[in-house]
Amino acid sequence: MILSKYPFVVQKEIIDNMNHLDLLLLSFVSKNMKKLIVSSQKMTSKSIRSIEYQYDRLDGTCVVYLLDERKPLEEYYERSSRTVDDVIMRIVKLDEDENDNVQFNVLGKMIDFRFDGEYKYPVASYHEWDKESVFQSIHNHFLDVFGDAVEYNWEEPDWKDPEECFVPFIPKLKNVSFFVELIDIVNRWKLGEAFRILEYAQIRTHHSTQFLLSVLDEIEVKFIDALRQPPTHTVRDCLSWGNKNSHTYPLISHRYIVRATDNRVASVDVMGGTFLIGVWDKTEEEFLKMAR
Amino acid sequence: MSSTEQGTSSAAPAEPTTAPESAAAPEVPESFYYVHGKDKVVHKVSAGALQHSALIHGMISNLGYTEEQAKANPFPFENIDGDILQMVVDWCNQHKGKPTPPEDTNLPKQKEKLFDLVLAVNYLEIKELLTYCCKQVAMMVKGKSPEEIREIWMIPTDAEDEAAEKEAKKRAGKEAAGETAAAAGDAK
Numbered sequence: 315m316i317l318s319k320y321p322f323v324v325q326k327e328i329i330d331n332m333n334h335l336d337l338l339l340l341s342f343v344s345k346n347m348k349k350l351i352v353s354s355q356k357m358t359s360k361s362i363r364s365i366e367y368q369y370d371r372l373d374g375t376c377v378v379y380l381l382d383e384r385k386p387l388e389e390y391y392e393r394s395s396r397t398v399d400d401v402i403m404r405i406v407k408l409d410e411d412e413n414d415n416v417q418f419n420v421l422g423k424m425i426d427f428r429f430d431g432e433y434k435y436p437v438a439s440y441h442e443w444d445k446e447s448v449f450q451s452i453h454n455h456f457l458d459v460f461g462d463a464v465e466y467n468w469e470e471p472d473w474k475d476p477e478e479c480f481v482p483f484i485p486k487l488k489n490v491s492f493f494v495e496l497i498d499i500v501n502r503w504k505l506g507e508a509f510r511i512l513e514y515a516q517i518r519t520h521h522s523t524q525f526l527l528s529v530l531d532e533i534e535v536k537f538i539d540a541l542r543q544p545p546t547h548t549v550r551d552c553l554s555w556g557n558k559n560s561h562t563y564p565l566i567s568h569r570y571i572v573r574a575t576d577n578r579v580a581s582v583d584v585m586g587g588t589f590l591i592g593v594w595d596k597t598e599e600e601f602l603k604m605a606r
Numbered sequence: 607m608s609s610t611e612q613g614t615s616s617a618a619p620a621e622p623t624t625a626p627e628s629a630a631a632p633e634v635p636e637s638f639y640y641v642h643g644k645d646k647v648v649h650k651v652s653a654g655a656l657q658h659s660a661l662i663h664g665m666i667s668n669l670g671y672t673e674e675q676a677k678a679n680p681f682p683f684e685n686i687d688g689d690i691l692q693m694v695v696d697w698c699n700q701h702k703g704k705p706t707p708p709e710d711t712n713l714p715k716q717k718e719k720l721f722d723l724v725l726a727v728n729y730l731e732i733k734e735l736l737t738y739c740c741k742q743v744a745m746m747v748k749g750k751s752p753e754e755i756r757e758i759w760m761i762p763t764d765a766e767d768e769a770a771e772k773e774a775k776k777r778a779g780k781e782a783a784g785e786t787a788a789a790a791g792d793a794k
Contacts (some may be wrong), residue, residue: 315717315743324728324789329738331744342752343761416751429751523731528763 318346329354329422332534334460335402335435342418342574348349351459364465365456366396367487370419373472374442376405376449379461384532404520405452408439415439421458423451439530440467449485457488496526496589500533500582503591513549514562526584535569538605544568545604547581547592566594572598637673639666640680640697645688648680655698660731686726694726697735706734713742717758748764 317325329337329351331446341348366379379400408426415426425448426439440448453466468487504507538544547565567583567590580593580603594601639656642648656662665681683691693714704781714720724739747755762770 315721317761319721320724322729324724324740327740327763331737331741333748336744336748336750336755339750340747340755343756344767346766346767347761366661416753429753434749541751589694596770 325350328355334382338402338459339429341437341455342420348458357576362460362464364467365402365460367453367466368396369468369470369529374407374445377401378403378405378452378456401433402436403435403452404433405449406437406439412439415576420451421457425446425451433461446485452485453485462488489516496529497532500571500591503580504533504571504573506573512591514547514565514592515590516563517591518587523584523586526587528587529589530569530582530584533571533582535571538568538570538602540568542605545594545601547594549592562592565589565590570601637676639671639676640693642680642685643683643686643691647688647692648694649691651695651698654703655695655702658698658701658732658734661734662730675706683726683730685729687722689725690722693723694730694732694735698732701734709738709741713738717746755761 332575341351361383363381363383369376379396380402417424428437548561567581569582570579577597580591583590637653638650640648782783
């Protein structure tokens with residue numbers, strides 16, 4: 315049976331009747347097959363709720379789930395439960411002993427894959443030095459095959475011991491939401507890339523104070539001289555509907571961070587498992603003058 | 607297989623056996639049409655069964671044949687093998703006036719037969735049967751690796767596609783040059 319001998323409309327009908335995993339595998343067969351899939355993309359992406367990268371920093375393995383629109387949502391989390399049937403790829407560190415890998419050209423980059431029947435999905439491998447580039451090529455391939463209208467998320471499983479943390483690998487993937495990182499949120503504020511109009515936030519986490527203190531190290535907080543009294547940050551609480559004059563909890567902290575783009579300062583602190591950030595309308599110099 | 611509604615030659619198509627109608631229902635005589643494939647074997651099919659094919663349905667509407675004219679002029683489908691047309695006719699008869707089920711397990715399992723059936727069904731514009739066939743073709747590669755998919759569907763490699771494209775361009779260039787030369791010759 316020669317697929318290319320079918321009229322285009324028939325080829326499209328066949329594509330529309332394939333499941334997502336088979337489509338992904340077909341996309342590796344040839345550039346023309348990938349083009350055919352891309353031409354049917356509206357149909358394909360419509361049935362996808364999200365694609366989730368679950369990265370385990372301990373062994374560098376990333377499991378990619380494709381969650382179907384028809385899959386019921388979990389009541390509490392408002393997201394679909396994930397099972398092995400939802401996995402469309404695993405991305406792992408290259409095991410030098412593996413010799414049954416085959417290489418596929420993924421957007422101009424040759425990547426090792428294994429299709430050994432042990433799993434129904436492909437297993438892609440990367441060298442540590444080439445990790446980011448492999449993840450980017452694979453993600454861009456997903457964008458081509460499944461479309462950029464699909465929700466892409468990057469998650470890391472809970473990690474509890476502080477010493478396991480901060481070997482962060484967060485590839486710069488287009489269209490991906492990162493659920494991972496408080497660190498990422500703060501760093502993006504510091505770089506002026508996000509949350510530019512933020513005035514105040516309390517971010518509750520499942521982590522201990524000790525853990526969050528190590529986060530503060532990671533985001534490179536600065537300190538007001540310990541002998542000086544830091545200024546009190548508070549703003550009107552817009553979320554307190556009952557009382558228009560309600561204000562946020564006073565944030566008095568020796569710790570602060572500075573935004574690179576305009577030198578504005580934010581006081582930061584941790585209380586229990588909560589991270590607090592209050593943004594000042596002051597430059598670092600003006601802010602330090604307020605500390606007595 | 608509905609042997610009762612199918613003739614064996616264009617000269618003498620068999621008379622249909624009509625199913626007993628309910629006593630209350632008014633007697634409406636069913637009209638029949640005739641089709642043949644590459645093997646010239648004529649199949650007698652009711653108008654109801656042929657409604658599945660948008661192509662034949664359109665032909666019937668446009669031609670406005672009487673029963674006699676239809677018998678004398680079977681629709682020729684020279685591009686469809688006899689056994690494939692037989693499968694199509696059987697399917698149309700089996701699903702005459704019935705809602706089509708979500709699955710159809712009676713499709714051929716052999717790759718080549720299925721391939722020919724898909725082409726015929728697409729040509730005859732039988733939408734539901736085309737969907738079933740395409741589902742079956744899609745199932746052929748379920749759970750297969752890219753190399754296995756390549757083998758089953760005989761998909762050329764990128765290098766083969768590029769070579770074929772180059773060849774096609776070269777041929778088109780030669781043909782265009784030939785046409786220009788011929789036109790110049792005519793002008794002289």
